[in-house]
Structures are given as structure tokens and as C-alpha cells.
Amino acid sequence: QKEVEQNSGPLSVPEGAIASLNCTYSDRVSQSFFWYRQYSGKSPELIMSIYSNGDKEDGRFTAQLNKASQYVSLLIRDSQPSDSATYLCAVDPSNTGKLIFGQGTTLQVKP
């Protein structure tokens, strides 16, 4: 079992819809969780971090964490074509600052 798992997609949503991206992790003691966005041919950039159970909102983005079920999700409201990218889930299982990344989910937002 991989440490961090994501559905590779592609996930296709129409412009204006809510995109829901999911991630599960195997290390129950993990405390820190992150979502990175990677445009094709570019390097990843951090968009959200979450450390506590529940929801965290930042603009059109909401991260959701459920430690009991070992999953973290990212919701993108009012999806735009510019949101089309690969979204990488990352976990710091040992709180050392070393991130373990999932394979990424490709999101396509169609105009």
C-alpha cells in the first residue's frame, strides 16, 4: 500500500462547478497535510495546508481533513479553466519537514 494515494483521474468538471479531489494516507500518526498544484511542465506550488480535523477555507479552496478515516480532500468552488492542473496531496508522516507526495490527480475544467 502506497503511503499517499490519489486517483490519477482525469477529473473533468464544467466551468463554475465544484471540483472535489481526494487523498488517503497510510500513516495514522501523520499530523501535517498539504495540497500542491502543478501546471504541465512547471514545478509544484503550495496552495493549502491543514493540520486539524475539519475544514479550512482559503478563497475558492477548502481543504478537509478526517484523521480517523485517514483522508484529506480539496474542494475547488467555481472552477475555472485556469484551475486545470495536476493536484498533488502531500503528507509529513514524521513531522520532520520531509513530505511524501501522492501521484496526483489531473483536473480538467471545461469552458
Next chain:
Amino acid sequence: GAGVSQSPSNKVTEKGKDVELRCDPISGHTALYWYRQSLGQGLEFLIYFQGNSAPDKSGLPSDRFSAERTGGSVSTLTIQRTQQEDSAVYLCASSQRGQPDYHGYTFGSGTRLTVV
């Protein structure tokens, strides 16, 4: 510098040759990471330097891979006797431990390595 600088941006090498990849982190960042990304895959952790501590080498895939960080700044990743499966984009990132955005790694633009 203003960002993480990696060189070369592209490298094509023959199987069996050695290659060196360079990373110049953001000035003052104490943490430096190397990852690699194969086509259509996520980021695979390779090695992590934090200040003067011994590096975490747990992700290096074989003894052909090594890395060093001189003076707490520039890092070099060396791959000896390259194989075709080493072809990937090698990404370097840095961050400043203790800062709120510690996990907001700043990635360099990567080195695309092709072994032919």
C-alpha cells in the same frame, strides 16, 4: 537569490556516464530537498538536508546516487553509471524550518535528465 536555481535545465547523457545536478537554494533557507518525478508520476523523495544535521538519505534508490551540500548552501546530486530508468525530472526545493510556511517548499524549475 530570489528563487531556487537548478542547473542544467536539461541534460542528455549516455547510459553508463556520471552526471551532476546542481541546486542553489533560496538564501537563508536551512532545509533543502531533492525529489524526482518520472513522466506522469508523483514526486519521489530522494534526500533531505536540514542545517548541519546528517542528511536523510532514505529515499536514494541505489548506491549510484549521492548528494552533498557544501557550506549549508549549494547542493549537488550525483548519479554514477546512469541507467535509462534514471530518466526523470529532478526537482530541488528549499524551505526555512520554523517559519509558518515551512512546508511551503519553493521548488526550482528542475533538471530534465534523459539517459540514452
